[in-house]
Each structure stands twice: as C-alpha cells, then as structure tokens.
Amino acid sequence: MAKKNDDKVVIDPADGLPVMKVGPWSEDKHVALCRYVDAARKARAKWPYASFIDLFSGPGRVLNRESGVICDGGVLSAWRMSERGGVPFSEIHIADADAESVEACAARLRGAGAKVQAYVGNASTTVDSVLERLPRGLHFAFLDPFSIEHLGFEIIRKLAARPNIDLLIHFSVMDVQRNIGGDFNLASSRLDAAAPGWRRSLRLKEVPKREQVGEYLDYWESLVTDLTKMQVAQSKPLFVNMKKGPLYRLIHLARHPLATKLWDDAALPTSRQQTLPGM
Template sequence: MPTQKDDGRYELDPEDGLRRAIVGDWAPEKHLRLQKYVDITRAVRRKFGGNATYIDLYCGSGRARLRKTGEVVEGSALVAATEAMRGRNPYREVIIGDLDPVNVEACEARLNRLRVDNVRAYAGTAEDVATRILPTLHPTGFNLAFLDPFNLESLPFQVIQTLSQAKSMDLLIHVSIMDLQRNVRTLMASGKLNSFAPGWDKKINSAATNPKLVMAVFEYWRSLLSQLGYLVSDNIERVTGNRNQPLYWLVLASKHDLADKLWGEVSQVEPQGRLVL
C-alpha cells in the first residue's frame, strides 16, 4: 500500500488500515438512489442472462467518514455490488477506476473482502479507463455506469461518448451545480468548458446572467447526450447541502424508455427541488 497522504480529504480507516475519504454528509443520499436503481433493475439483469456489468470510473477508496456526523459509509462501488448480490442477480463483473492508484487499491481490496466476483481495477483518468474497458464489455450485455466526478473538469464529454458505444449502457451521472455556479465564467474563459460541453460557445450567449448561463450550459449538455441516442430523464434530482445550498444534479440517461420509468420510481428518496438553482 503506498504511503497515505493526510491532506484533509483522507485518513486511515482503523477497521482495515486502508484509506477512507472524508466527505460531506449528503453523500449517502446519492448512494441511496444508486442502491435503489440497482435493486429495481434486477429483472433487467436477469433478462440479460446475468451478463451485466457495473462500471464506476470515480470509485474512490470504497469507504468514507461523514465530516459532520462521523458516520462511516460505504462507497458507490460497494453499495452497488452489495445490493446486486442481495437481490440474487449479481453483476457478472464490477469495473472500478480512479485517477489515484491508492483509491483503486483500497476499493478493490474492500470489494474482494465482500467476495464480489470478477472485479477489474484500473488506475487512470476516466477517459483513459473508459477507452480501455470498452472493447472488453460483453457485446450484448447490460451495463450501468455511475459517473461521480469531483468537479466538471473531471468529466470530459469524451467519457460519455466512449461509453455510449456499448450496445446497452445506462448512465447515472453526478453534475456539480456548485462547481458550475461558482466557476462557469472561469471555465468558459479558460476553454475548459469545451471538455465538458464541446461546442457550447456556438449555442450559448456568454453575456447572459450567471443563473441563465448555468441552466443554458446544463441544457446544452443534456442535448449532447440526446445526440448520442440517449433518453435523458426529466426526473433530475437536485441535491442540497446542510445549508440548503445546491450541490449537484443526479441525471439518468438510457437508450431505453423503461429506464426512465424505473428511475422515476426510485429517484425521489427525499423531497428536493428539481432542476432549479
């Protein structure tokens, strides 16, 4: 295990000696939505003969401590894999990736401890890992990718374009409203917004007010998903922080309208405003 760095975002977990993250108290909310979607799609996995893959390109270390309450929670990959096994329709394989190899090693070890079958782990950018895994996916299998980046810069649209080449690929995507609100003009001026939403400058009036810019960028990004053949659910969850500040939208995109129906049944874990700033 590489040396643990104490930068305020991580610490060692006394239970297993591996790295765990220190995160905001809203993290379990998005994981509960993921858990419920994995649960409600168990029949879909069965229909595909068990040829289903879970993909988590921002897997983190697999465990975290909530900053305010101190509660220790499992990360997204462990939540999804555990729920699938509980429903007796486990994923044929679980693919994890993260830019930080320490996170990848910790998450893989924790999945193995849970006896999750066929874990494949990659260290690298989400774009690189997506490109590497695409040829290895079952040609007619069902895939669910959970994309939970730290900020918009970490989610280049190329990641989605690459994953969309799979025949069946549901996407559950975390889009940081906070990052977009705070940095939309900086991202525009630096050219970094082109990575997240390529071609935005030809469609969006950069002179608009900040709230209008944020919504315009988000709607344009949704249109890019549609151009790839995705149906982007209108059940877009807005999750807020402890002071009711907007944090992120959770977006489901699928090429089958059944996914929208299923997402509508599980997405509203707690009442939250939808598609507002």
C-alpha cells in the same frame, strides 16, 4: 470519486484501508443509486452478463465529515444491493487516478464477494481499457467525479457506443455556477471538456445570472442526446449543501424506456427513507 489532493488520508479501523472524506449529502446520492440498482434486478436477470462500471471509484468507503461515520461508498453500496436483491452484477469494473484508492476499493469489493476488474488512471484513458474487456451484456456506468472538468464528453460518448448500457452521472452544478461567468471570455475553460463549444453556443449576456447554469445544462443535454440517441430521464434530483446551496444533479441516460422509468421512480425524494445495505 477521484481522490482530493488536499484531504489527509483517513484509515478505516474496520479493515485498515483508506477512506475518503465526503459531505453528508453523499448518503442520499448512494441511496438513490441503490434504489435504482435494486429496481433493475429483473432486467439484469435476463442477461447472462451484467456489469457495473465506476471510473471514479475512490477507495470504496467514505467518511462523513459532519458525523464522523464511515460507510460504504457508491460502488460498494451498489454491489451489496445487487447481491441482496438476488441478482448480483457479474463483474465490477473500477478505476481511479489514485492507485492506492483503486487497490483499497478492489480489496473491499473482493472481500464482499464481487468479481472485480481494476484500472489505474484518468477516466479519459481507463474508459478504453474497460470497454476492451466488456463482453456482450447489460451494462450500467456510474460516473461520479468531484468536478465537472473531469466529466469529459468523450468518456460519455465512448460508453454510450455500447448498445445495452445506461449511465448515471454526477453533474456538478456548483462547478458550473462558480466558473461559467468568469470562464466565458477565456481562451480555455474548466467547463470545455464536459460541453465542447458551449461558449460559442450560449449567449450568456442575454441570460439572467440565475439561469446561466440551466442554459449550460440544457446545452450539455442537447449534445449528449444528439450524439448518443439516449434519453435524459425526467427526474434530475438536485443535491444541496448544509446551507441549501446547490451542489450537483444526478442525471440518468438510457435508450430503453423501462430503464428511464425505473430511474424516475428510484430518484423520488422518498429515497432518503431507504437504508443502504450494510448500514
């Protein structure tokens, strides 16, 4: 999660480090992530090295805007779950455009016992730094940007070049819904980075407005699968806001059918019933 510039910094009284404000739906996202991390522990155990990669890590802890509760964010939750399951990640690679967030997240992970490699910069740049330091092993990348304009297609392409990797991607339905109509005839669009060529390929005037986001997502999936030869899992849970408005989907990419099955099982709605580690 890249830091939002309009958010006032909030300090966690537990450790004196900054936290990020998020909506209440983030907890369900982290539950699904942790269920998958736990389900994949037997696969990790077969490898001498297993990494977790988060190029939008934020500070590692989040504040629920509605309840005021502070809890672990995605990467810290995933680490604790891997450790609790008895097969911890060998190494955690974190990055964020905000240096203070990276420093806080790294400190929290190290305090929790993780081996951490930390990078500062935009994901389009830090992805290269991470890949340069990854040894042979099993890798899992969690891409959780606030907006789809930061989900560059090249980031996915570069990560997918690793033979033993799967990706879990936060795909912002809300961003696409807000911008797809107005951006269609512009010289450049906030949606171009994620799905290059979408305006040349989609005939939006022939598509009902309610179906336009689905058309864009289908086009994005076709780009990803054609280039990476990875499979998009059937389960793509949709997260909504307090008014039931669509926010984002979690989309899983993998080459091994077992990884796809594990995600399809982990992403079931019953994920809400599981408690996150440390809560």
